[in-house]
Amino acid sequence: MSTLTEDIVRLKEMRNAVILAHYYVNDEVQEIADYIGDSYYLSKVAKDLKEDVIVFAGVSFMGESAKLLCPDKTVLMPDMKADCAMAHMVDLDKIQKMREEYEDLAVVCYINSTAKIKTYADVCVTSANAVKIVKNLPNKNIFFIPDGNLGRYVAEQVPEKNVILNDGYCPVHAAQTKEDVKNAKAKYPNAEFVVHPECIKELLDEASYIGSTSGIIDYVSNSSCNEFIIGTEDGVFYELKKQNPEKKFYKLNDKFVCHDMKLVTLEKIKNVLETMENQVEISEELREKALRPLDNMLEYAK
Ligand code: 13P
Ligand code: SF4
DSSP, X not given: OOHHHXXXXXXXXXXTEEEEEETTSOHHHHHHOSEEEOHHHHHHHXXXXXXSEEEEEXXXXXXXXXXXXXXXXXXXXXOTTOOOGGGGOOOHHHHHHHHHHOTTXXXXXXXXXXXXXXXXXXXXXXXXXXXXXXXXXXXSEEXXXXXXXXXXXXXXXXXXXXXXXXXXXXXXXXXXXXXXXXXXXXXXXXXXXXXXXXSOHHHHTTOSEEOOHHHHHHXXXXXXXXXXXXXXXXXXXXXXXXXXXXXXXXXXXXXXXXXXXXXXXXXXXXXHHHHOOSBOOOOHHHHHHHHHHHHHHHHHTO
């Protein structure tokens, strides 16, 4: 164990803290985390933790969600600048307009959104449960925010609903092109292509499997195929290799990196545990309104 890791272990004990990490953070951070997972798993875990302090190795909407679900805990962000660009891509006036236009509208909000945006939603979803939740909602008309790509994928899976799309997108996933897939498939002809639904339709059309990061990991681990081209952020390679040391994983290209997730480092984790700086603060008024759709998600996804 390095001195840095030893310091983190010691500080964690001293603060009665736990480290939650998303699959997209740096390998060495995943290595020391107590829980690693996708957004859905991490929000379920956060709710039942007994420790006093959560260090969230991820981007700001993840820390906010943890604070909404566990208001009595201290939630620390290793780097306050680690943010998800898509989490802000909603025009609030448009939500109001949609509500006026459709009487039975459900505003379905991807968890990749700010707490403020969540206050306008009826239910949150993650990429792991969006299809199931939209299918089970009593409403026919759905306004899916902020991710237009995930929204379009959900709409295709639930054709009985009228899913109205927003124009938000993940700058990392949506930047990958059909050409990237064509080149990777030519280079690795025996590999299956698996993809996250935040990617554009042209990529999803080429995939053997479409799903959240944990969906991708489960699919790959249970598949009889031995080679895979991975259509999501390159942090998942850590868990893919850990669970499947005998299988081969190929990058779609070298640009599949969420630089915000990579802002989280061991040094910064040690620093926040030492100083207790970078605490997520949410007013009681904001919490009351933003928690409802998150709680609804956990209920609907059961
Ligand atoms: P997951 O829902 O698979 O965790 O994805 C979160 C995310 O940020 C994808 O870009
Ligand atoms: Fe946001 Fe995309 Fe980064 Fe995920 S990969 S946190 S959606 S910018």
